[in-house]
Amino acid sequence: MRKEWLARILIVVLLAAAVGIPALGWWRGSQGVLLHARMAETGGWTPENLTVAVGQPLHLRLTSDDVTHSFAIGQSDQPSVDVHPGEITEVTLVFDKPGKYTFYCTRWCSLNHWRMRGVIEVTAPHGQESTPEAVDPPLYVRLGLDIDAQHATDVLPAETPSAIRGKGQGQNIPAAYLTHEYYLTHSPAEFWHALRAEPALQQLPDQGIWDLVAWVWQRNTTPQELAEGRQLYAINCAACHGEQGQGNGVFADDLAQPAADEHSGMAAGEMTTRPTDFTAADHILAASPAHLQGKIIRGGMGTGMPYWGPIFTEEQTWALVAYLWKFQFEMEEP
Ligand code: HEC
Ligand SMILES: [Cu+2]
Numbered sequence: 001m002r003k004e005w006l007a008r009i010l011i012v013v014l015l016a017a018a019v020g021i022p023a024l025g026w027w028r029g030s031q032g033v034l035l036h037a038r039m040a041e042t043g044g045w046t047p048e049n050l051t052v053a054v055g056q057p058l059h060l061r062l063t064s065d066d067v068t069h070s071f072a073i074g075q076s077d078q079p080s081v082d083v084h085p086g087e088i089t090e091v092t093l094v095f096d097k098p099g100k101y102t103f104y105c106t107r108w109c110s111l112n113h114w115r116m117r118g119v120i121e122v123t124a125p126h127g128q129e130s131t132p133e134a135v136d137p138p139l140y141v142r143l144g145l146d147i148d149a150q151h152a153t154d155v156l157p158a159e160t161p162s163a164i165r166g167k168g169q170g171q172n173i174p175a176a177y178l179t180h181e182y183y184l185t186h187s188p189a190e191f192w193h194a195l196r197a198e199p200a201l202q203q204l205p206d207q208g209i210w211d212l213v214a215w216v217w218q219r220n221t222t223p224q225e226l227a228e229g230r231q232l233y234a235i236n237c238a239a240c241h242g243e244q245g246q247g248n249g250v251f252a253d254d255l256a257q258p259a260a261d262e263h264s265g266m267a268a269g270e271m272t273t274r275p276t277d278f279t280a281a282d283h284i285l286a287a288s289p290a291h292l293q294g295k296i297i298r299g300g301m302g303t304g305m306p307y308w309g310p311i312f313t314e315e316q317t318w319a320l321v322a323y324l325w326k327f328q329f330e331m332e333e334p
Contacts, residue, residue: 037071038064040116054095236308
């Protein structure tokens with residue numbers, strides 16, 4: 001069951017103009033909220049919490065107190081706006097739905113860059129307050145998955161499973177395995193065991209079964225989704241997990257030794273884990289798409305893995321998951 005992403009949040013950026021105004025006092029008295037950007041270590045956004053009513057324009061005057069940052073709103077299609085030191089960037093936002101919106105920085109300004117987040121609370125007009133729309137909990141919650149549990153496979157492919165090789169045997173797979181629901185809720189290793197036990201596939205060697213797994217995983221994505229996932233990954237994940245998914249991004253070492261990094265301002269032990277190596281088959285092949293998505297949405301528990309739930313749409317989180325499998329499987333791409 002493939003769920004299309006529900007409603008996109010409509011946010012209108014009426015105006016986004018960067019103007020260099022050296023004299024500070026000038027805009028202080030003028031209309032709008034002056035929003036300062038600083039690296040997370042020295043305070044992040046000030047103010048961090050904003051409130052506005054539905055339909056009311058929110059005028060923001062963005063400026064940076066240190067390096068260039070970038071302002072964006074989670075789960076929206078609006079492009080980010082750069083925020084330069086010593087300059088004012090004006091943005092006007094109009095929200096058409098009540099709720100809490102996360103604003104964040106999209107530039108890798110520091111190790112704790114992802115912590116540069118704030119919240120805009122959008123309130124319903126007076127007299128129209130209603131109970132908030134019920135939102136389905138994420139799939140990992142509905143399935144009751146423990147996304148912090150260790151996972152490792154008892155079977156490993158001899159070589160990279162290939163969807164291209166698997167295609168030829170695809171017609172022998174029982175239909176029950178070809179639903180999107182099956183894909184979302186099973187790890188490749190579980191799927192391998194299920195297929196291995198199928199009488200119709202008895203003649204296939206173990207690697208042939210792995211190639212079928214890769215082919216079915218590819219059937220559950222599209223070239224467009226993979227392209228979107230690739231782009232999101234490069235911008236948001238590669239700095240920690242590495243361009244090639246090997247867990248060796250530019251910040252990986254810093255994350256692994258928090259106490260040694262006195263400049264991060266983080267308490268020791270706050271980031272103690274190396275970013276996951278997505279090429280490690282024993283680990284990743286034991287995770288289901290629902291598990292990976294859950295980790296992306298909720299983040300780690302004090303591990304340094306950010307939570308992306310308020311930043312990405314559900315569609316974007318699935319695109320990321322689809323792309324992560326590319327570190328395990330050979331897939332066709334145009
Ligand atoms: C600031 C560094 C950092 C960034 C940025 C980051 N991660 Fe992570 N990630 C980690 C660390 C550290 C872990 C290992 C600890 C854990 O699982 O909580 C991890 C673990 C994960 C896992 C868990 C894998 C498993 O087997 O349970 C997934 C999935 C993941 N990251 C996806 C992503 C995606 C997708 C992005 C980008 C949207 C991303 N990460 C960005 C640091 C990062
Ligand atoms: Cu920043």
